[in-house]
Amino acid sequence: MYERGAVVSLDEVARAAGVSSATASRALSGRGHVSPATRQKVNEAAESLGYVVSSAASSLASGRSRSIGVMAPDLHRWFFNSVLSGISDTLTRAGYDLTLYNVTNDPQLRREIFRAFLRRRRVDGVIVVALELDEWETEQLGSLGLPVIVLGGRPRALPGMAIDDQGVTRLAAEHLLTLGHRKIGYIGGDHAFDVDYHVPTQRREGFDQAVEAYGLDPADSPAGVADFTIPGGYRAAKQLFGTPGASFTGLVAASDEMAIGVMLAAKDLGVQIPQQVSVVGVDGHELGGLFGLTTVDQHPVGQGRTAAEHILGRVDGQGNGDSDLPFELVVRSSTAAPAEVEPF
Amino acid sequence: MYERGAVVSLDEVARAAGVSSATASRALSGRGHVSPATRQKVNEAAESLGYVVSSAASSLASGRSRSIGVMAPDLHRWFFNSVLSGISDTLTRAGYDLTLYNVTNDPQLRREIFRAFLRRRRVDGVIVVALELDEWETEQLGSLGLPVIVLGGRPRALPGMAIDDQGVTRLAAEHLLTLGHRKIGYIGGDHAFDVDYHVPTQRREGFDQAVEAYGLDPADSPAGVADFTIPGGYRAAKQLFGTPGASFTGLVAASDEMAIGVMLAAKDLGVQIPQQVSVVGVDGHELGGLFGLTTVDQHPVGQGRTAAEHILGRVDGQGNGDSDLPFELVVRSSTAAPAEVEPF
DNA sequence: AGTCATACTGGAAGCGCTTGCATTCAATCA
DNA sequence: TGATTGAATGCAAGCGCTTCCAGTATGACT
Structure with missing residues (x-):
């Protein structure tokens, strides 16, 4: 036809x-x-x-496909599509194609991606974005005979790039503590949500470290559990704000989307930010400016670019992949010194 | 190595x-x-x-690559990544790979994608998501000798699938008119933003039709211009709410993201929704539930699936592509009959 | 002047499949 | 029963490149 x-x-x-x-x-x-x-x-x-x-003829003859596979979960989450943009940009400039494997919750589909798709030798390397890999999957990836890089999380067996996941929340908490807050809450993930590789645990850890460093007991920090999304943060915040006796003047959210949810909830409940509660998030979400959200920016687009450059280098036999990624505190209007005002 | x-x-x-x-x-x-x-x-x-x-050997011998190219703009925009999810899901199930071409604003990169990437014969078909194609690009796509389908917009020369872009806003406006609103505003895009193929114009048209059908003059409708994003809608709404004399009891936004921006602006300004102003959007955004946003849902994930099925069919020589996509009104709490209360 | 390295080029052998064509063999039919 | 048909299989020719190897020419060096 x-x-x-x-x-x-x-x-x-x-x-x-x-x-x-x-x-x-x-x-x-x-x-x-x-x-x-x-x-x-x-x-x-x-x-x-x-x-x-012809890519087919060239691949067949040379064994190189000039294409990189990218495995990423839920594309709705801003962080993931940001990373993907960064990867795409760098690959396109380098003349490489990007083969996208959107790993969903369907276990059969997921298995098939690891079993067959990656083995078709359509790609010269694989970037795994923030997936919690089980042992079999890690092994499949390892046995591919291809450079693989895991972005976010550090599975023992595969080279990875990651921000210091304790560092980001530690920095966020320290920011509040430095401002004078002494009663700060935390909204983070749960182990049940394994989209992020150990990220929930690490982030909580960092928060605890900061709090302890100030001689406080993390156990006293009101905590909420959410799934890293805006609605998740919203629900958790509503619950937290509504818990009798759980007063606090500052709140760390493990992602900006959750933090935005918190701010929406606060607005609905008439809790004033930052007068009554200061809020810090993590990510560097594009809507941070609109909401005046103070955040620890981890430059996801840059992470994507870096990962892509790295994998391209590895395809040419350079480097080995493990490295740290930068992040920084961006202060906006959602945080301030605790006021004399009654906490919420 | x-x-x-x-x-x-x-x-x-x-x-x-x-x-x-x-x-x-x-x-x-x-x-x-x-x-x-x-x-x-x-x-x-x-x-x-x-x-x-081996995909390379198989492609070379058979001329089929079992891969579909997807060209999409800004992955941050919820609509696009939703469509992409849908496409990805269907393709994966069919055993096809997805080669992603993220078309950015960089004109050189964009040109290169049309010139070289698509010609490498790495894909068996192309789905173009909501890109405004110029003549040269349309021609390139046409001369590929591959099935191409354009999702959103209807370039004359290429088969496309689209919702009735006039229909959605007409429906949205009719909803408000049916509720009894007679003074309704509109926030839509501008020709300058050509990410969407003629969508801004079409949507405005639909709005006008509904208004005229009720014997009103569209020119009397307060209108704002925004870029289909939350911040865009926010800014436009602030301006609209702040325009002296521009009172209205209902507002149609050409996308849900803009509508959400409107709701945020309203909250900031103390304008009550729906008591003072009813708001309707278009898309079916995942956050619609959280905001109680009434919207015309166009099922973007479903669109992606449909487009993928279609292109797969065309690869096998069936069908020709042109078709209409369904949409429906989802009523939530952002719309109500105009109250006796003073409009904002 | 003779030797050797080096730059450039062409011949040809694959890379790992798919598929047209030929072949075999058993079933079907007049 | 011989001719016909069609299913099942194998042979071998590519698909359009890359790259090893060999050959030639050119310049450098002793």
Whole structure:
């Protein structure tokens, strides 16, 4: 039904340039010795014929596909689609394609991705974004014989890049403590939500460390559990604000989406931010500005870029992948020194 | 550096099953005649050896890559990543890969995607999500010799699927008019924002039609311009709410994100929804429930699924693509009959 | 002048599949 | 019963590149 319009082959380019296809290949790919004059002739021929290499033929012959696989969970979550944008941008600039594997909750589909999709040798490397991998999955990835990099979380067996997940919440909590808050609450994830690799635990840990460093008992901190989304944060905050006796002047949320949920809940309940409660999040969400949210920005787009650069380097046999990612506190209007005002 | 772990070839499977590689290929792909007994032998051999077809070799030999290209703009926008999820889900289930081309504002990158990426013959079909294509791009897509489907917008030259973009806003406005509102405002896009193919104009048109049908003059409707995002809607609403003399009891926003921005602005300004102003959006945003937003749901995930099914059908030579997509009004708490209360 | 390294180029062998064609064999039919 | 048909299978020719190897030419060096 769809016949490919006259597709130009390397042979035609070679003929037009008056060289062999071997030389044409070398000229176009930049590998091997080709005289400048020949190279130009070939390039011109290719240009004028509109030649584009066939990825299938090239892959088959060279064993390289010029494509990177990206496995990511829920694309609705801002963090993940941000990382994906960053990866996509860098790969496109490098002339690589991006094969997306959206790993959903369907266990069968998920299994199939690890079993078959990745093995088709369509990709030269894999970036795993914030997935909690079980042992079998880790093994599958490892046995691929391809560079793999896990972004977010540090599975023992695979090279990873991650922010210091304790560091971010520690920084967030320290910010509040420095401002003078002494009674601060925490809203974070639960182990049951394993979309993030151990992230919930790590983040809570960081919070605790900061609190303890100020001689306080983390157990005294009112805590809520949510799933890293806006509605999740909203619900948790409503509950927290409504808990009798659980007063606090500051609140750390383990993600900006939760923090935004908190701010919405506060608005609904008439709790004033930051007069009655200061709120800090983690991520650097694009809506942070709109809400005046103080946050620990982890530059997700940059993380995507970095991961992509890294994997591209590894495809060429450089580096090994483990590294730390930067983050920084961005202070906006959702935090202030605790006022003399009655806490909520 | 990374040697591929013992990759199993079709020949090995064939040998293990005691047949020729031709038969093994037919057995595995399901094409051609193979006796049930042979088929089973081959399947078992493949299974036990962990054989997975090489996509490059298969593509080269058959001309089919079992991959679909998806071109999408800004992944942050909820609508786009929803559609993408839907596409991904359907493709994965069908055993297809998804090659993502995130089309950004960088004109050079964008050009390159159309010029080279799509021509590498890595994909069997292309789904274009809500991109305003210029003539050259349309032509490139058309000359690919591949099934292409444009989701959202209807470029003359390419088959497309779209909701009735006039219909959605007409429905939204009719909802308000039916409730008794007679002074309703509109927040929509601008031609300058061409991420959506003609969508801004179409949606405004639909709104006007509804208003006119009630004997009102669309020119009397207070209107704001925004870029389909939450902050955009927020800014436009602040302006609209602050315009002297521009009173209205209902507001139609051309996207849910804008509508959410409107609600946030209203909250900040103390404008009560729906008591003073009723708000309707378009999309079916996942946060609609949280905000109690009345909306015209266009089921973006479903759209993605439908588009994917369609393109898969076209790859197999069926159908031609043009079709309408369903949408429906979802009434929540952001709309009500105009109260006796003073409008904002 | 002779040797050797080096730059450039072409021939040709695959890469791992799919598929057209030929072959075999058993079932069907007049 | 011989001719016909069709299912089942194998052979082998590619698909369009990359790259090893060999060959030639050119320049450098002793």
